Amino acid sequence: MEATSGMPRPELLQVADAVAREKGIDRDEVLGAMEQAIQKAGRSRYGHEHDIRAHIDRKTGEIRLARFIEVTDDIENDFTQMSLEQARIRDENVELGEFLIDPLPPIDFGRIAAQTAKQVIVQKVRDAERERQYNEYQDRMGEVVNGAVKRVEFGNVLVDLGRTEAILRREELIPRETMRQGDRVRALILDVRREQRGPQIFLSRTHPTFMAKLFAQEVPEIYDNIIEIKSVARDPGSRAKISVQSSDSSIDPVGACVGMRGSRVQAVVAELQGEKIDIIQWSEDPATFVVNALAPAEVTKVVIDEESNRIEVVVPDDQLSLAIGRRGQNVRLASQLTGWDIDILTEEDESERRQEESRKRAEMFIKALDVDEVIAHLLVAEGFTSIEEVGYVPLAELAEIEGFGEELAEELRGRARGYLAEEAERLQTRRGELGVxxxxxxxxxxxxxxxxxxxxxxxxxxxxxxxxxxxxxxxxxxxxxxxxxxxxxxxxxxxxxxxxxxxxxxxxxxxxxxxxxxx
The missing domain is CATH 1.10.150.20 (5' to 3' exonuclease, C-terminal subdomain)
Structure with a gap:
């Protein structure tokens, strides 16, 4: 059985179209909300225990209201379910899983029913609008948006983006930056979250990606993917470093980002409240990249330890404070930019440390091989760092050392192997005592x-x-x-x-x- 139709109601479709246009949501979602409102009013009139359903014809606006009864063997609710035997009395062609549909007369909405319907429609439209906003801004995360300051509350800024609002929290503002109602503001969409009161859009002006996006707006070569921003490190409002690489060897990436007389970089600096920006040439060679990143300080020597992801940088004595920067800012930003832990030493510090290492190695050779200081220092100068190296290096290589001969080389190698054997025996004995x-x-x-x-x-x-x-x-x-x-x-x-x-x-x-x- 089918529900009987009510009178054509073209005004319903007109209202739905108007709401859909105004709120920017789908017309079907508005009509669906109206159907739920009519269902709610129907249940209030005929009983909440019944399965009352409403349908609005999408072409004419006619309202069909009906009670649905499911045909099933497993009856849990006598109001909404019926056995096959009983159903066959009413319709001999009905099958299990199908519904008997009892048409109901159109409702003459009373004041309370109309108010309820209105509340349901308003709520459903609001939910649909929130879902649209969430989906739209979820897809735009990482974009820079423009808005106007609506109000400032406890340091947090509420930004009007046009059809919705966003929050620029105090910690995402550049330090010492002041905002007043009506000010225009640019910020990065940092996060979009579903919350009880609707989608919350969080903005940031301190995130490294914000600076990268600003450069993409100012430098056409970045927008066209000729120049790539490899990494960004920021101390918001104070200083930043950005590394760039060009896929076209004829284009200087640093010069393109700086612009004619610094016009491009100055536009970004102005937006970031005077934040000083160092533009660095990226290099796949870690040593070169770190040297570039520490600019404007000069570097005389770089030692890489790949296992511990550390780079030791040696600078002239008068360049130390420049390399480290105020409160360690320069070396900290360089470390963030390159992804390497950077240790900075002066030439004097490095010389002292090298002398100390040489002294310790010489002492080790003197004690283990029972040789004088001259021989010990010769071994250190040739790059020997352990007793194992002396004991198992090819004899010819040891004999080639200036002042050594084959006989001395043989003697030293024998002493080294003897020491290693005694040490192994001592360790085995101690291992037994300890029960390892x-x-x-x-x-x-x-x-x-x-x-x-x-x-x-x-x-x-x-x-x-x-x-x-x-x-x-x-x-x-x-x-x-x-x-x-x-x-x-x-x-x-x-x-x-x-x-x-x-x-x-x-x-x-x-x-x-x-x-x-x-x-």
Whole structure:
């Protein structure tokens, strides 16, 4: 059975079209809200226990109101469900899962029913508008938008974007920046969140991406992807560094970003309240990139430690304060820009440290090989850093050292190997005294010396080792063994995997899940 039609109501369609245009939402969503309002009014009149449904004809505006009864074998509600036997009395062709439809006469809306309908329509339209706003601005995250300051509350700025509002929180404002009602403001869409009162749009003027977007607006080559912004580091309102690269060798990326007489960069500086901007040439060579990033300071030497992701930079004594910058600003921004930890030394500091390292190595050779200072310093000068290198270097290479001969080279190599054998024996004895287990000795990356150091600190088997924190492993291994944080993490995770800790965790999780299902 079908619901009977009411009178054509073209005014309903006209209202729906007007609301849809005004709010910028779909016409069907407005008509759907009207249908829900009519359903609500129908249930108020005929009883909330019934399944009352309304439909508005999309062409004529006719309202159809009907009660729906489901045909089912599993009856839970006598008002909305009916057995197949009973349903067949009313309609012999009806099947399980279908509905009997009882048409209802059109409602003459009373004052309360009309008010309720209006509330439902207003709420549904508001919900649809919020959903449209959320979807629109969710897709625009990372864009720069223009707006007007609507009001300032406790340092937070409410910005009118036209069809909606956004929040520019105090911490996302450039320091010492003041905003007044009616001021025009440019900002980055940082985040869009669904909240109870509707979508909340959060803006930022301090985010590094905001500066990158401003440069893209001022420099056509960036917009056209000829110049790429590789990284940005900011100290908002004070200083910033931006690294750029050109895909066209004939275009200077730094010059293009600076512009004629600095016009392009000055436009960005003005927008950022006078923030000083260093534009850096990006390089895939880390040393070159770090030297560029530390500009305007001059660099005389760079030493890279890839394992610990650190770069040591040596500068002339008179360039130290310039390289570090006020309150460490220059080196901090350079580190953020390049992604490397940067240590800055003066030439004098580096010379002193190198002399100290040479002295310690010479002392080690004097003690282990029982040689005088001259021979020890010759070994250091030739780049030898350990007893193992002296013991196992090709004999010809050792004999080539000025002042050495084959006989002395042979003697030194023999003494080195003898020392290493005695040291290994001493470590094995100490390992036995400490009770360090074989599973720790045989673990990759653990030398006998490290195993003994661990044993001295109470770590005597693989289970003890797996229970360590990364910083504890680095500390217990001692200063002579250079284990980086990443290596320590990998070693501890591998020990835990070998011991089956992760398997146990998965089994426990699986059992817990099974218990939950049984329950």
């Amino acid at each position: 287990a074989d599973d720790l000795i045989e673990f990759p990356g653990i030398s006998l010396a490290v195993a003994v150091q661990l044993g001295e600190n109470g770590v005597k088997n693989l289970e003890d080792f797996a229970d360590l924190a990364s910083d504890e492993l680095i500390e217990f291994a001692g200063p002579t063994e250079t284990i980086t944080l990443d290596q320590a993490n990998d070693m501890i995770m591998e020990a835990r995997r070998r011991l089956g800790w992760f398997d146990d965790l998965e089994e426990e999780t699986g059992e817990a899940g099974a218990e939950g299902e049984d329950a």
